[in-house]
Amino acid sequence: MIDCNCHLVFDSLWANRVSIWQRARAAGLSSAVVSAEQVTHQRIQQLQDCEQAEVCPASGWHPLFPRPADAIAQLAQVLNQHPRWGVGEIGIDTRKLPRDGQADFLSEQLSLAQNRWTVLHAAGPGALDTAFGVARGSGNVRGMVHAFAGSIQQAKRWLDLGWYLSIGGPITWPQSRRLAKWVAYVPIDRLLLETDAPDLSATKQPGEPADLVQIAGKVAELRGIELAELQQQVTQNAYQWLDTDCAPVTAQGFK
Numbered sequence: 241m242i243d244c245n246c247h248l249v250f251d252s253l254w255a256n257r258v259s260i261w262q263r264a265r266a267a268g269l270s271s272a273v274v275s276a277e278q279v280t281h282q283r284i285q286q287l288q289d290c291e292q293a294e295v296c297p298a299s300g301w302h303p304l305f306p307r308p309a310d311a312i313a314q315l316a317q318v319l320n321q322h323p324r325w326g327v328g329e330i331g332i333d334t335r336k337l338p339r340d341g342q343a344d345f346l347s348e349q350l351s352l353a354q355n356r357w358t359v360l361h362a363a364g365p366g367a368l369d370t371a372f373g374v375a376r377g378s379g380n381v382r383g384m385v386h387a388f389a390g391s392i393q394q395a396k397r398w399l400d401l402g403w404y405l406s407i408g409g410p411i412t413w414p415q416s417r418r419l420a421k422w423v424a425y426v427p428i429d430r431l432l433l434e435t436d437a438p439d440l441s442a443t444k445q446p447g448e449p450a451d452l453v454q455i456a457g458k459v460a461e462l463r464g465i466e467l468a469e470l471q472q473q474v475t476q477n478a479y480q481w482l483d484t485d486c487a488p489v490t491a492q493g494f495k
Contacts, residue, residue: 241456241471242478243272243449244406245329245359245386245434248295249286252438252446261293261493264449270475271295272449273434273482275328275359277302279314287325293494296482298326298359300349303333303342312348319352326482327352328359329386332371335364343374350378357382357482360403368394376401382481384432387440388422395422399430404481406432409442409451412458424462432481433459433474 243264248257264272274290275298276283287297299318301307308314319325330349332342350358358381362371368390375383375398383403387410388395395405405426411419423431433455438446442454460470 241269241433241452241475242482243269243435243437243452244384244432244478244481245273245275245408246437246449247277247439248272248274248290248437248449249276249283250438250446253448254286258494260448260450261295264452265493267450267453268471269449269452273298273326273328273359275326276300277305277329278307279311279318284318287322289494291322291324295493296324296326297322298328298357300328300330300359301345302329302361303331303337303345311345312352315349316352319356326357326359329361330358331361331363332367332374333361333363334367334370343370346371346374347378350374350381353378353381353383355380355382358384360385361387363387363389372397372401375403382483384481386434387436389419390422391418392422392425395426399426404430404432404477406434407459408434408436408455409440409447411462412442412454420462423459428463428465428470428473429477429480431459431474432477 273296290297301311362368384406386406387408388405407423410416435447435449435451437448441447442451460467
């Protein structure tokens, strides 16, 4: 399987990335998407290390983190230098920030994501619908809504747009009844799995990519299929979403 969104670059994971990745490999993971929240020199260096370890990097400006006036120019430069990288984690977050201005900034980042895979964040009142309005006019983006927490009706709109929907640790929580509805509804070939490590942990804090096995087990249970079948399908989905050779099954990981 492939963890389709985690944050190994965060301080709580980076120092232990070698052992974390060893546990992920032992759990059966072949690769992971590592997305950053800011386009800084430190993050770019870390993502380059991830690429050398054959783990898939994504760069972008998360809506909750500060950014400079030339944020789009910085991201454009990074993406031009790294044609295999994805764009993320980008999106809309209305929990702490006003919605005004976020849509325009998301649109600018999606304009740089043409023909790339993208990790989209949408959290807070109205965020998912606002992000959809932007994504609908974004052109050729291989998008994934990470930690999707919308309704079946909202899920259908994103699916009709051609995007993938991803679920992580919260599907294992006792209060996950609403999530269970769309997870059981979504076509199996449009579903991705993630840990969002170290956040949204299925088992502990901080979470890590190896937790994907527990998430997969719950999803297989909800869909009434064997775990092996689910694992095979979501791995195939991830390869189709990434459409790249940065996630080979022989990935060695960090040294």
